[in-house]
Amino acid sequence: MNALGIIFSYSEYENLRELTKIRTLASIPFAGKYRIIDFILSNYVNSGIHDISIITKINYHSLVDHLGAGKEWDLTRKIGGLRILSPFSTPGSLDNTGNYKGTIDALYKSMHSIKRSMAEYVIIAGSNFICSIDYEEVLKSHIERNADITLIYTYPREGEILPHGAAMIRMDESERVYELNYNKMDSISQDMPVCMSMFVLRKSLLESLVADSIAFGRYDFYRDIIQRLCGNLNILGYEHKNIYFEVSNVTDYMKENMKLLDEQTSKKVFEKPVYTKIKDSVPAYYCAGSQVSNSIISDGCKIEGTVINSVLSRGVIVGKGSVVKNSIIMQDTEILNNVTLNNVILDKEVIVRENRQLVGHETYPVVIEKKSII
């Protein structure tokens, strides 16, 4: 496909507490063995887009580790392929501050890479919305409807989550966007379309919009491009009708993971292949006496105890007599014997010693930092 993919690996308004202390939003584990970036990259790859730049800010170490050379996503290419951009790798960046003033500034500082691409179109995505979407269809509609910018939106449904700060739009009957506002409530009415942080536009238009904005000291893509220019530009909405997940605070993160325990929901997200880093783990092993129900379990797990309504990432060990309920356990975490966990998120490589008990609440899960020993 004749398009360049640009991913923002961070979000301006997330509050994920301990989870983003050591990593960027895009590299947060999700759905057992995956990271958020896996879903976003797979959408591009499945749509035939093989030229992708990822814009990072801070704490992108884990993202770099996870992506490696991009082999698992078939993005180790001579032509196109994967590039991870950081403010510090910008040519001639003699200042060492490395903070972007906003999304437009981030794009501006990534221009050296964007300009080199031969693609005609750009498809931009943030990292807070997870879904399965076919960009080929979106681009087709963008061209057919003669849009300047296509903005992908959705209608939040029963039980679906929207955080403070999400961009809500208003459109006329031809889906032309004429207003954009930020969500200031805790939940919103379900007939209000919400922007999914995904945009399609011509690369040449993006280049000139960014140059213009920078010249006037305007740095925010939503406010200074969509909101400001929706009168002048033909900004059209494109509805995403399939299921989505939104991750921007810990309670939502927990809820969204739990949704995957519904096999129908899970099927919709995994309709097309989702690629992730290969770990060469052994198959999961369920010992004699283990008891597991309604849970997602990943390769390399070894279960001797009980796991109920939980999501386990790769290489998790649950000892004898331990009970893990309504929890998310990340990679290589070890739960020794006779431990009780309920409404807990254990980050990677945590060790929970014998006989410990950790209980959070559904709306406020306990989060244990990476490599903690409890």
Add this chain to the structure above:
Amino acid sequence: MNALGIIFSYSEYENLRELTKIRTLASIPFAGKYRIIDFILSNYVNSGIHDISIITKINYHSLVDHLGAGKEWDLTRKIGGLRILSPFSTPGSLDNTGNYKGTIDALYKSMHSIKRSMAEYVIIAGSNFICSIDYEEVLKSHIERNADITLIYTYPREGEILPHGAAMIRMDESERVYELNYNKMDSISQDMPVCMSMFVLRKSLLESLVADSIAFGRYDFYRDIIQRLCGNLNILGYEHKNIYFEVSNVTDYMKENMKLLDEQTSKKVFEKPVYTKIKDSVPAYYCAGSQVSNSIISDGCKIEGTVINSVLSRGVIVGKGSVVKNSIIMQDTEILNNVTLNNVILDKEVIVRENRQLVGHETYPVVIEKKSII
């Protein structure tokens, strides 16, 4: 080989003017189609070391571009492979300054990556010395002689160059290092051994030396480890007897490039394969009427004019009636018709218009910045 390679892609004491304005020392073009990093990486790869971390500071954009996923160096691997480290990708680096306090601080901030390697030994190299060296031999000698640290040195020979700040060592008859001083002269006596910024030591020793130094606020590898501890540690020298090149200021850079016009010298550097990025350029083309003598020419060049005693990188065009003498011309630079150049360094993608004349002096070459139009 059971060793991890660590490369410092920058130097603390280089003065390369325009050449490092937009790039780091390691990615400066050298010997026509190469960058300095190519020689350093090829030494590792040819010695069977496939697990390599590159420490970067600022302006490493061109380095990232050049190395890509490391395919050309056969370093796109599941086990080991190439990693480019930056201060900003360090886990938990919430401060955004990104400056290292010194070489030890840089190693300290790269410890997350160093620690993960299963290798027993570490081989460290800077980017200012270019040579062909077999690290398998060095490691063998390190083990046989029971050294704590092996420091690779050489004796500068007639016409060889050493900059201000180079580390000169004194050794006893068993090659044990007992003193280290910095060069403060413009040239030095030829019987004074000089450290080539390459060290071999156990990874565990490096880890504890770095941790100790950081605890005491000591940040310079030469001063705080070699100089300070040469009384307590068994630091042994290993002589590199083959030819070498040193790049730390523009005059030297010019001189060192010109040395390669001697085929015998060139042969010694290219004894073993030196890998570089593949550009899929066409063969060089010499038009009817061109005149080329004693020059290095790279793929993709098209010569209509005259080239004498010069080094041309890939894709350089020399127009009709133009004369290029004693000059270094970098990639994709275009010299139109009837231009005269003498003692000039043209950086990448420069355009020299018709009838221009640029003349520098052997000891002070004219340097033209990347993408200039003259």
Add this chain to the structure above:
Amino acid sequence: MSREKKKEMIAMLLAGGQGSRLGILTKHVAKPAIPFGGKYRIIDFTLSNCVNSGIDTVGVLTQYRPLELNSYIGNGQPWDLDRLFGGISILPPYTKSKEGEWYKGTANAIYQNIEYIEMSNPTYVLVLSGDHIYKMNYKMMLEYHIETEAACTIAVLNVPPEETYRFGMINTDENLKIYEFEEKPLHAKSTMASMGVYIFTWEKLKSYLIADEANKKSENDFGKNIMPMMLEAGENLYAYEYKGYWKDVGTVESLWESNMDLLDPDVPIELNDPPWRIYSRNETLPSQYIGNNAKLNNVMVSDGCSINGELEKSIIFPDVKIKEGAVIKNSIVMQGATVGNNTALNYAIIASDTVIGDNVCIGAGAAMGPDGHHPEITVIGPYITIDDGVVIPAGAMIEESIIKKEGE
């Protein structure tokens, strides 16, 4: 050419065999490509041994149905064998001038690829077969080979005296220097059986391969021709003792047994062994889902599965769906298979992508054999459908779909 690198040792992996004793399981694929251990193929063990032993150049000699094996191996990336110099190469027979020639025997297969071997200019060549389950460090064997100054070193393992008739047996002096070979003897002098793992000093091997090829009567086989010829010529041949787990998975029985060994903590074959990882080509599948009414008791399950039944002592490959009420015991269910509601499997192997309906009974009447020997194994072939309610007796091997006609 002059700039190519010399390799100390390269491996030549004989993957040509059909493995006809595996019946329907090798109808579509060569034996080394048969699934094993929940997510692996048999060849993964040999390839991982190579990589973990530091060998980065492997030639795979194929001629029987190589398509699936080729596409499984691909560019070798899963084993880190996608190298710029060396890496993995598939070596089929080819035509030299007018006529092509198929591989006549194991030795002839290597002979026909002398040119390939010489491209790496190796000092030693490791010859392997791709159909055994074991973990072995060939680097240590090479050290032994160099130390004993052998022309050929043969890895051996101890077998019970009553099983020697199944193996090529090897007789050595007290220094393990070989003086005699016995091909499948009823009463062997020793208990050392050849594992089919050889290290040769390449210059030596090359000359014997050429000599063997010139001999029109030769069967061009390593065990039958090359080694005896070397012994006769007075070359140094040494045995190298291997003490770990080793299994030839040449029959349905041994394939089943060796899978079950993975579930037996007393059998020394541990897959979860980070310094000696077994690499394989991983499918792109989500994590597995274990339903509300599932029971799992000494079971291995892989990515992409959805398990709702009761499982005991079984191995479940990726992307398998097991519906509610299904009861699976002592069985192996391969990739992509579906097992319907209330279906019972006992001592069964279900091959890839097969669909088993509801209320099916597979391995019906499976009863323990004499001496506590397990019952006969039932095998359901790949890509077929077994309709609801079908009963398949223990020991059957089903090649084609069983669809009940309407009204039945």
Add this chain to the structure above:
Amino acid sequence: MSREKKKEMIAMLLAGGQGSRLGILTKHVAKPAIPFGGKYRIIDFTLSNCVNSGIDTVGVLTQYRPLELNSYIGNGQPWDLDRLFGGISILPPYTKSKEGEWYKGTANAIYQNIEYIEMSNPTYVLVLSGDHIYKMNYKMMLEYHIETEAACTIAVLNVPPEETYRFGMINTDENLKIYEFEEKPLHAKSTMASMGVYIFTWEKLKSYLIADEANKKSENDFGKNIMPMMLEAGENLYAYEYKGYWKDVGTVESLWESNMDLLDPDVPIELNDPPWRIYSRNETLPSQYIGNNAKLNNVMVSDGCSINGELEKSIIFPDVKIKEGAVIKNSIVMQGATVGNNTALNYAIIASDTVIGDNVCIGAGAAMGPDGHHPEITVIGPYITIDDGVVIPAGAMIEESIIKKEGE
């Protein structure tokens, strides 16, 4: 399996031919692996056409001496064909049960690989041969194929009426719909010659391949059997006109000519064409060195060369050493060759790694043919040595070293 991706079009590249009219040049390698144009191999053009046309799945059908071709292609990385899904696959003949079968004809080669093709589940299949020099966008041809609703589209080029006897000629109506084939006619009705580039709708092709295979009398050839059968059955066959440069390099003459075309600004084959790059496997060699007394006049020189002689209208491959006083005109010197002091070459092809001594004269007496036709080409085979002072007359083809005995 179900998760594999569907590809719109994949390419099947017939690279099986020996190309015997190229004599000594194809003694060790298949024709598509022959060096061309200073740093390329013939097959680079077809592979680059595929990649530049957006095709990322290419099956290469080999059977003659595939070793060098295989190792040249490797994992396909130089052409960006090292893909996780698709990419490049070498497809040799293989055994299905007891007996293997060599490729009987071009159509049979594809027939034997139906299983491979179906793995990508393509809608269209592009059939190519690997021995032509041209730059062509197959994507545009596919658009034409879809537009005309053809079952098969054949790329054609216009040839002079006097050359039709060398080609498969195609007769069409005014809409380019094909109604007749003429195999190498002396007097053709049209000037449209088939380029051996076909796009088929896969479902159609598959059924005709199966029908053709059942016909024992068929030669299993696309041109002779498949297309005429399709035409007879009333399928839509269309010609697609190609207007650019195209050359079959099947003979020493045409190989030489087509190399020289690169040095002729009037011939429309430009290698330095960034949007349509020709990819090749690059050797690891330093930049070239041009010495003090070198003269280069309309010459192409590659990496790693050291040039000290006088060159005119010649193509020099990588790693060639040309010593002082050597005079090289109208010649091609392939990789790794050395040309000694004061040696003269004229209208010569020096194959790879050959060493030509001092004061040698190759192509001696080369004189223009009638009608301004160039003199006969002299070919010196690969890996040999020509001793000092030897004189080799124009038109010779030297297979073995010429070493002067002592005292001579």
